[in-house]
Amino acid sequence: MWLFVLIVAVSGVREIPYITAHYGENGQEVYKMKLSYPSIKIYEPDQYFCYTRYLEELDEVYVLSTLIEINHEYVHHAALSFCEELEDYASHRPWECSTSRKYCKGGAVGVLTFDDYSKPEDGLMTFPKDVSLKVGFSTIMKHITFEMHSKAAVTDFQYPLLNVTLTFTKTPTKYNYQTHLLLTDGFIPANSEKGYFAEIACSWSKPDVVAFAVQLHTHHYGYMAEMYRVRNGTWTLMASQLTQGKSKVLLPVPGGAIDVRRGDVLAAKCLYITKDNKIVRFGESDGQEMCNVDIHFGYEFRYEDIFKRSSACMTQLPEFSLCDHEATSGICGDNNKIDM
Numbered sequence: 001m002w003l004f005v006l007i008v009a010v011s012g013v014r015e016i017p018y019i020t021a022h023y024g025e026n027g028q029e030v031y032k033m034k035l036s037y038p039s040i041k042i043y044e045p046d047q048y049f050c051y052t053r054y055l056e057e058l059d060e061v062y063v064l065s066t067l068i069e070i071n072h073e074y075v076h077h078a079a080l081s082f083c084e085e086l087e088d089y090a091s092h093r094p095w096e097c098s099t100s101r102k103y104c105k106g107g108a109v110g111v112l113t114f115d116d117y118s119k120p121e122d123g124l125m126t127f128p129k130d131v132s133l134k135v136g137f138s139t140i141m142k143h144i145t146f147e148m149h150s151k152a153a154v155t156d157f158q159y160p161l162l163n164v165t166l167t168f169t170k171t172p173t174k175y176n177y178q179t180h181l182l183l184t185d186g187f188i189p190a191n192s193e194k195g196y197f198a199e200i201a202c203s204w205s206k207p208d209v210v211a212f213a214v215q216l217h218t219h220h221y222g223y224m225a226e227m228y229r230v231r232n233g234t235w236t237l238m239a240s241q242l243t244q245g246k247s248k249v250l251l252p253v254p255g256g257a258i259d260v261r262r263g264d265v266l267a268a269k270c271l272y273i274t275k276d277n278k279i280v281r282f283g284e285s286d287g288q289e290m291c292n293v294d295i296h297f298g299y300e301f302r303y304e305d306i307f308k309r310s311s312a313c314m315t316q317l318p319e320f321s322l323c324d325h326e327a328t329s330g331i332c333g334d335n336n337k338i339d340m
Helices: none
Strands: 018-023 029-036 048-054 061-070 075-086 104-115 124-126 131-135 143-150 162-169 175-188 192-203 209-217 222-231 234-242 250-252 258-260 265-274 292-300 311-317 337-339
Touching: 061 075, 061 104, 075 162, 104 175, 131 162, 143 162, 175 192, 175 265, 192 311, 209 222, 209 234, 222 292
Parallel strands: 131 175, 175 311, 234 337
Antiparallel strands: 018 029, 029 162, 048 143, 061 124, 061 131, 061 162, 075 104, 075 143, 175 292, 192 265, 209 250, 209 258, 209 292, 222 234, 222 265
16 A cells, blocks of 8 residues: 555554563563554655554553664664644554654653664663653553654665664653753854854743753754753753764763753754855755754653643744843853853
8 A cells, every 4th residue: 555655554454562571670560562663665765754653552651761773774863752642644554744743732742863873872761760751541642653764765675664662660750751842943144164153042931840861963064062051140051062973862961950940041052164155044854954952851740731742942043142032141241150
């Protein structure tokens, strides 16, 4: 059967996952479930493909870690997330989703992105001791979703292109897991050979959370990215990375998890160097640029309705700079304090 234009599914047979169990710390029973993206043919590179699956085998469980494994010959990057409901066009069979990847309705949480630069160990995300992700058919997060960005045509069925392993328990933790994304839109000015900083600053207006890790990501012109929490004029470093040719790895917050409170500002900047005499636009394709900062945090379960969907904040470039935000404009003078 043809699915849209670019996909041929191997069969309509639904995969039955294999669940194993063992005893973890304190005699707690821990389970593992492995799921694979169904085999498909891909006739054009640089396309996005999506697949969703109802978690009918899981009632209410608490995910402790996720593992993504990709076929590096054919896959540029892959992303894992969970949804409450699906848009009408979303399918429990693979579909080409390059034009729209907004397939979740209601609650949604993105867990991990694993790209072509990544080492195998980068595909494992283990939550801190007090953090887990509540999923299952009786919870908000009822569906698991796979997203895959192809980098080469697949003319023969390659199985699997993408595997995901969930490790979970039936015992709640102190915090539930969610993410917040800082990103940019617009463009990098032409002839920025001396360097151009894309800058983001967004106020936090939700209940307090505990941030434990950050992912930083740029494309070919990006050289460096960093992210801070700004509170009462004091800047606390949360992540910093040289990004040229680097994978989008999960960076633990230096010194351990820190709190983010109402009124704090989350700020980030990415450095680009380009000698091109034309602008470089921000976007999702490999030929465009990104300044993406994913903040991973835990929140108290009583705020589940508030945090049931991943949130984001975007700035427009080159119009915006950190000098434009009241809380971050201090770096344009001599009064700022940076807590390293």
